Amino acid sequence: MWFKNLKIYRLTDPSVFDSEQLDASLARRAFKADNGLEMQSIGWISPRENGALSYTVNRQILLTVRAARKLLPATVVNQAAKARAQEIEEQEGYKPGRKQMKEIKERVTDELLPRALTVYRDTRVWIDPVNRWLVIDTASDSKADEVIGLLVKTIDPLPIENLYVAQSPAAAMTGWLAADEPPPNFTIDQDTELRASGESRAVVRYLKHSIDCDDARRHIQSGKQCTRLAMTWADRVSFVLTESLDIKRVAPLDVLEENNEDVMQNDDEKFDSDMTLMTGELAKMLAGVVEALRGEKSL
Known part of the structure; x- marks a missing residue:
């Protein structure tokens, strides 16, 4: 349960995290099951696997972001595209040019994506409207930016700012x-x-x-x-x-x-x-x- 790492932000308007309004906003950006055609996807999931996209105890709110990424190495795509280009050369009698090779790689990627393995990563968010904290459980700047990016799309305008202190x-x-x-x-x-x-x-x-x-x-x-x-x-x-x-x-x-x-x-x-x-x-x-x-x- 305990967060291991804290990326800390200040809430400037805690009222936007009213439970009903928040749940409606989260639902519009809920994580969708993989359709096999996207390399990456991100959205909100239930923190407690009970269907609700936010979980509140004593006015403290818990959210969970799920990010999914397909494992499709460039070497695999390049090898498949090279084999496809060789087939075209044998059938048509000419070697595909740069533009056609790009199109071949795009088609190969679309064909391989549904069969690629998917890696899921969940990141938790704690919202404290009482003390005006928003905290992300990550040590990574890029993952924190990913979560903030989803929050910005979910709640507009997003009432947070960085925490500034008098002494460094x-x-x-x-x-x-x-x-x-x-x-x-x-x-x-x-x-x-x-x-x-x-x-x-x-x-x-x-x-x-x-x-x-x-x-x-x-x-x-x-x-x-x-x-x-x-x-x-x-x-x-x-x-x-x-x-x-x-x-x-x-x-x-x-x-x-x-x-x-x-x-x-x-x-x-x-x-x-x-x-x-x-x-x-x-x-x-x-x-x-x-x-x-x-x-x-x-x-």
């Missing part, structure tokens, strides 16, 4: 390391990356290893900045903060999982409980991260 994450993380003092309610964990900003772009990484404060200061004095830092919020959620304000490797700590497993629940109740726990904890964690970066900045 790189400057803040560098300061925390240099002072050996994390912001209130946070601790620094064993994953750090420091990068030089000059031509060398030298990088120092500490993986599963605590960085000594004296080492950190030496690297910082030599011109490096912290671009990646593992942290824990309130002894409840661990994560890695990056210089681009992405949050990666999110994981609830044992205290949360143990408390949530104490109550006997069926599958639906457990899903609702997990979603309530995740959205509640992450909303507070995101507010803490923004506060640690000296608050939001309006452009």
